[in-house]
Amino acid sequence: MEKKITVLPGDGIGPEVIAAAVRVLKVIGKRYNHDFQLGYAAIGGAAIDQFHNPLPEKTIEMCKESDAILLGAVGGPKWDNNPAELRPEKGLLTIRKTFDLFANLRPVKAFPSLLNASPLKREVAENVDLMIVRELTGGIYFGEKHRTEEEATDLNIYSRHEIERIVDKAFELAKLRKGRLCSVDKANVLETSRLWRQIVEEKKEQYPDVTVEHNLVDSVAMKLITNPGHYDVVVTDNMFGDILSDESSVITGSLGVLPSASIRSDHFGLYEPVHGSAPEIAGEGTANPAAAILSVAMMLRYSFGMTVEAEEIEKAVNDVFNDGYYTADLVKNNEHFLTTDEWTDKVIAK
Amino acid sequence: MEKKITVLPGDGIGPEVIAAAVRVLKVIGKRYNHDFQLGYAAIGGAAIDQFHNPLPEKTIEMCKESDAILLGAVGGPKWDNNPAELRPEKGLLTIRKTFDLFANLRPVKAFPSLLNASPLKREVAENVDLMIVRELTGGIYFGEKHRTEEEATDLNIYSRHEIERIVDKAFELAKLRKGRLCSVDKANVLETSRLWRQIVEEKKEQYPDVTVEHNLVDSVAMKLITNPGHYDVVVTDNMFGDILSDESSVITGSLGVLPSASIRSDHFGLYEPVHGSAPEIAGEGTANPAAAILSVAMMLRYSFGMTVEAEEIEKAVNDVFNDGYYTADLVKNNEHFLTTDEWTDKVIAK
Ligand SMILES: CC(C)[C@H](C(=O)O)[C@@H](O)C(=O)O
Numbered sequence: 001m002e003k004k005i006t007v008l009p010g011d012g013i014g015p016e017v018i019a020a021a022v023r024v025l026k027v028i029g030k031r032y033n034h035d036f037q038l039g040y041a042a043i044g045g046a047a048i049d050q051f052h053n054p055l056p057e058k059t060i061e062m063c064k065e066s067d068a069i070l071l072g073a074v075g076g077p078k079w080d081n082n083p084a085e086l087r088p089e090k091g092l093l094t095i096r097k098t099f100d101l102f103a104n105l106r107p108v109k110a111f112p113s114l115l116n117a118s119p120l121k122r123e124v125a126e127n128v129d130l131m132i133v134r135e136l137t138g139g140i141y142f143g144e145k146h147r148t149e150e151e152a153t154d155l156n157i158y159s160r161h162e163i164e165r166i167v168d169k170a171f172e173l174a175k176l177r178k179g180r181l182c183s184v185d186k187a188n189v190l191e192t193s194r195l196w197r198q199i200v201e202e203k204k205e206q207y208p209d210v211t212v213e214h215n216l217v218d219s220v221a222m223k224l225i226t227n228p229g230h231y232d233v234v235v236t237d238n239m240f241g242d243i244l245s246d247e248s249s250v251i252t253g254s255l256g257v258l259p260s261a262s263i264r265s266d267h268f269g270l271y272e273p274v275h276g277s278a279p280e281i282a283g284e285g286t287a288n289p290a291a292a293i294l295s296v297a298m299m300l301r302y303s304f305g306m307t308v309e310a311e312e313i314e315k316a317v318n319d320v321f322n323d324g325y326y327t328a329d330l331v332k333n334n335e336h337f338l339t340t341d342e343w344t345d346k347v348i349a350k
Numbered sequence: 351m352e353k354k355i356t357v358l359p360g361d362g363i364g365p366e367v368i369a370a371a372v373r374v375l376k377v378i379g380k381r382y383n384h385d386f387q388l389g390y391a392a393i394g395g396a397a398i399d400q401f402h403n404p405l406p407e408k409t410i411e412m413c414k415e416s417d418a419i420l421l422g423a424v425g426g427p428k429w430d431n432n433p434a435e436l437r438p439e440k441g442l443l444t445i446r447k448t449f450d451l452f453a454n455l456r457p458v459k460a461f462p463s464l465l466n467a468s469p470l471k472r473e474v475a476e477n478v479d480l481m482i483v484r485e486l487t488g489g490i491y492f493g494e495k496h497r498t499e500e501e502a503t504d505l506n507i508y509s510r511h512e513i514e515r516i517v518d519k520a521f522e523l524a525k526l527r528k529g530r531l532c533s534v535d536k537a538n539v540l541e542t543s544r545l546w547r548q549i550v551e552e553k554k555e556q557y558p559d560v561t562v563e564h565n566l567v568d569s570v571a572m573k574l575i576t577n578p579g580h581y582d583v584v585v586t587d588n589m590f591g592d593i594l595s596d597e598s599s600v601i602t603g604s605l606g607v608l609p610s611a612s613i614r615s616d617h618f619g620l621y622e623p624v625h626g627s628a629p630e631i632a633g634e635g636t637a638n639p640a641a642a643i644l645s646v647a648m649m650l651r652y653s654f655g656m657t658v659e660a661e662e663i664e665k666a667v668n669d670v671f672n673d674g675y676y677t678a679d680l681v682k683n684n685e686h687f688l689t690t691d692e693w694t695d696k697v698i699a700k
Pocket residue numbers: 089092093242538539568
């Protein structure tokens with residue numbers, strides 16, 4: 001197959017982990033005879049420095065002509081005091097909205113060999129295998145906003161269409177996984193949540209093999225810590241999803257290995273590690289490339305339908321961990337660790 | 351001193367734990383020569399059953415004439431399908447708004463003898479001593495709402511005055527504690543958060559002995575689990591506070607021992623356990639009264655200025671745990687536990 005991929009390395013450790021992920025992608029391309037055509041473009045702080053715009057028109061054009069986007073990370077203290085329009089995360093919000101990437105998928109799965117790094121007890125975290133499905137282009141993020149010196153407002157707004165498509169996506173994912181869906185809202189307080197809950201109830205008729213529960217966001221924030229193994233697919237709105245997906249990302253103690261996908265209905269998608277740009281360690285060759293590599297696996301699976309190739313990458317990563325090879329973020333003070341490149345070599349060898 | 355207290359036992363285990371807390375209150379009254387005058391009234395499901403109203407006018411009147419309110423818990427499956435106006439939690443929302451209880455204080459402190467019950471590793475949870483200060487009468491909870499079959503909206507709205515008073519309260523609390531304040535917002539997305547952050551910046555000049563950090567809600571949702579010992583006072587808005595205070599309540603593994611206060615500027619306040627009404631164990635005499643008893647301690651401290659009395663209760667609770675006496679919720683399968691009353695006897699004996 002021939003696939004065009006726009007690569008957006010971004011800021012901080014973004015370029016390093018993306019370089020590692022691209023190496024893995026090329027190996028898969030060769031082995032399975034796929035023609036992956038890569039084009040590089042700027043986003044975030046790097047784009048602000050070069051083009052005075054966190055998402056330059058040229059980048060948007062290149063993404064439009066491609067089948068998927070691979071992103072490193074954006075942001076850093078250098079741009080923290082810029083006005084909103086010239087901040088790296090504005091690039092992220094704009095790319096999500098421009099390409100209608102309404103479904104953010106954040107899988108969290110325990111790697112048994114990494115559980116020592118978890119803040120949770122082993123018995124709490126060991127069976128975790130969940131996916132947060134977050135609505136990404138609506139809600140309070142994009143509703144009307146106002147501010148004066150005396151008052152400020154943000155409008156949380158959802159249309160039926162916006163809720164239906166994310167709920168459908170979550171049901172489809174649950175069907176392919178363990179068949180359990182938890183819909184999270186604050187229906188005892190919010191009207192958007194009541195509409196959300198009503199639509200989940202309507203939709204569930206169409207997915208008889210998925211069991212559904214509704215749960216309040218405050219209660220889920222607790223249960224994700226006390227009993228994370230309970231969850232399979234968790235679907236929620238943009239704001240709650242922002243909080244719960246970050247909360248979930250610490251369960252297994254390995255933020256550095258978590259990938260994410262932000263997709264639209266036609267399989268086009270953006271893939272990026274969950275971790276940030278970590279400017280304090282950029283350029284040292286110590287970044288963990290696992291999340292970027294696993295983001296490539298998600299791209300192969302969700303945008304290109306290459307399940308076998310995706311599984312091969314996931315298995316290789318798991319095996320390298322099981323063999324006891326770790327990058328600096330996953331070892332305690334004096335233990336031995338591999339550099340970004342050495343660790344990537346191990347994955348490729350598998 | 352003479353103090354009038356309105357007691358609202360509520361639903362489920364509410365009446366049992368309140369009975370235990372009242373016993374402790376009476377002992378303190380006798381010992382320190384305070385005249386605590388108690389009046390009982392209905393709220394929640396119990397009030398719906400009796401008066402067809404989750405917060406009857408009679409209850410409001412009695413609260414108005416008192417110096418503080420002691421509440422058990424509200425809610426239960428029996429009323430879950432009622433219309434919004436006839437649901438137990440409506441009583442809670444109305445009492446908060448009617449009495450302008452804008453500051454919700456949720457302390458979370460590790461009891462070393464209870465850490466086995468925590469989902470977190472001992473070394474992560476053991477030094478936790480934080481307080482979430484949640485704005486309780488504004489924001490998206492009380493902004494304008496709309497819903498049709500096609501669209502729903504909730505307005506998040508904050509005035510300068512509403513933010514100033516909760517921020518002041520948080521600074522004052524931080525000053526009396528470890529002098530550290532973390533203000534939580536989503537300033538990279540929300541205008542209400544930008545106003546919030548600006549006001550915290552303005553206020554901090556008035557509190558030179560408090561160090562302030564701003565942090566994003568998604569990041570705090572992670573750090574509360576990976577490094578909860580980092581926090582002293584955490585201040586945030588109504589919606590974020592709902593999520594973060596419940597998330598925090600599981601850190602130490604002892605939800606059943608956490609008290610809360612909801613206060614206004616003049617020391618009037620409502621005190622209640624963090625735990626719910628647990629209808630499944632109501633009437634069995636196994637409920638943990640520690641949270642209700644510690645809520646009485648908060649009442650003595652924050653509404654009546656009785657610091658010595660409050661500390662005596664807190665010390666007694668801590669000592670009883672250290673002596674190895676637990677209620678059913680805190681022991682594993684076959685271990686010995688005390689009933690609600692027996693455990694309360696131990697506290698009183700101290
Ligand atoms: C940078 C920020 C605007 C963004 C969000 O809140 O969506 C980030 O936290 C994320 O989750 O990708």
